[in-house]
Amino acid sequence: QVQPVASGGGLVQPGKSLRLSCAASGFTLDNYAIGWFRQYPGKEREGVSCISASDGSTYYADSVKGRFTISRDSAKNTVYLQMNSLKPEDTAVYYCATDLFFVCTSTLGTPASGSWGQGTQVTVSS
DSSP, X not given: OOOOEEEOOEEEOTTOOEEEXXXXXSSOGXXXXXXXXXXXXXXXXXXXXXXXXXXXXXXXXXXXXXXXXEEEEGGGTEEEEEEOSOOGGGOEEEEEEOOTTOOOOTTOOOOTTOOOOOOEEEEEOO
């Protein structure tokens, strides 16, 4: 079972930036499509962004398009989510996830395995 771990959350003011990291041990993230998801209290997880394994294609939720950027650092076996111009509505727990069959598409669906590691809290507040 492949389960990357998200980190890098924190408390930031509106308009500021934060970079989340998705790291893995025991498997190579380059071989997998990776998705970033977030969850508001009492709500289902929603897709934020994903990056494909095959050609590096990326997709974003409309709510973050133009503000968030997903990228890979193969040398560090890490996927990043750079979040700029943060808004209070970006406050949520953020997760990165993948599985053997996860495919990055514009629908930003979740991995079928339903395996979620520990998320990282992002709070945007003045």
